[in-house]
Amino acid sequence: SQQGEEDPQALSIQEGENATMNCSYKTSINNLQWYRQNSGRGLVHLILIRSNEREKHSGRLRVTLDTSKKSSSLLITASRAADTASYFCATGAYSGAGSYQLTFGKGTKLSVIP
Amino acid sequence: NAGVTQTPKFQVLKTGQSMTLQCAQDMNHNSMYWYRQDPGMGLRLIYYSASEGTTDKGEVPNGYNVSRLNKREFSLRLESAAPSQTSVYFCASSLGFSGGKLAKNIQYFGAGTRLSVL
Numbered sequence: 001s002q003q004g005e006e007d008p009q010a011l012s013i014q015e016g017e018n019a020t021m022n023c024s025y026k027t028s029i030n031n032l033q034w035y036r037q038n039s040g041r042g043l044v045h046l047i048l049i050r051s052n053e054r055e056k057h058s059g060r061l062r063v064t065l066d067t068s069k070k071s072s073s074l075l076i077t078a079s080r081a082a083d084t085a086s087y088f089c090a091t092g093a094y095s096g097a098g099s100y101q102l103t104f105g106k107g108t109k110l111s112v113i114p
Numbered sequence: 115n116a117g118v119t120q121t122p123k124f125q126v127l128k129t130g131q132s133m134t135l136q137c138a139q140d141m142n143h144n145s146m147y148w149y150r151q152d153p154g155m156g157l158r159l160i161y162y163s164a165s166e167g168t169t170d171k172g173e174v175p176n177g178y179n180v181s182r183l184n185k186r187e188f189s190l191r192l193e194s195a196a197p198s199q200t201s202v203y204f205c206a207s208s209l210g211f212s213g214g215k216l217a218k219n220i221q222y223f224g225a226g227t228r229l230s231v232l
Contacts, residue, residue: 033220040226041225041226042118042204042206042223042224042225042226043157043204043206043221043223044223045220045221045222048220088156088157092219099145099162099164099170100145100164100208100210100219101159101162101172102159102219102221103159103173104149104156104157104158105156106154106155106156107156
């Protein structure tokens with residue numbers, strides 16, 4: 001079953017504005033990752049935040065994690081038309097015998113209007 | 115600098131036909147994964163291989179089989195295709211265990227195979 005649920009499902013903003021996407025999950029995690037998918041392409045990793053971290057930055061990306069609320073947010077500042085894509089959160093958990101799995105949410109479709 | 119390579123990119127099958135989707139990675143990763151992506155459903159894990167010689171079921175394994183041929187290659191087989199298997203299939207790989215420790219496990223994805231079953 002889907003672990004992460006992104007909100008909103010779709011977001012349309014003007015170039016230069018900030019975009020915020022939220023993710024909620026249900027079970028305990030080892031880390032949470034955000035991925036980006038351009039139309040017709042595979043997913044590309046953006047950023048990983050461990051369960052003992054509260055905030056992480058990478059360029060124009062800022063991710064927060066609140067394990068007490070089982071939620072995360074991805075902020076993209078000063079958005080560009082090239083940021084138009086779908087964004088997925090994925091919760092990571094180790095499941096014995098040396099295996100590790102990611103469970104993906106349904107994604108937020110971001111459109112940045114030039 | 116290929117990363118994860120999937121073949122074919124597109125495929126149309128008739129109900130009941132079989133086919134194998136191929137995946138190869140050149141990053142010396144230990145773990146490999148097969149996902150399917152359906153509209154509005156995100157990615158769902160079909161099978162994974164934590165290391166060479168092991169495979170395990172994911173969330174939606176029914177109707178599929180996998181083979182970890184060697185460290186580089188992980189194939190997905192549909193023995194008798196059904197319309198419900200129309201989807202986009204993604205292969206991914208990650209470092210997994212390295213030097214006895216589990217790495218952060220960022221996954222690297224192929225470009226996908228678009229499969230239609232008529």
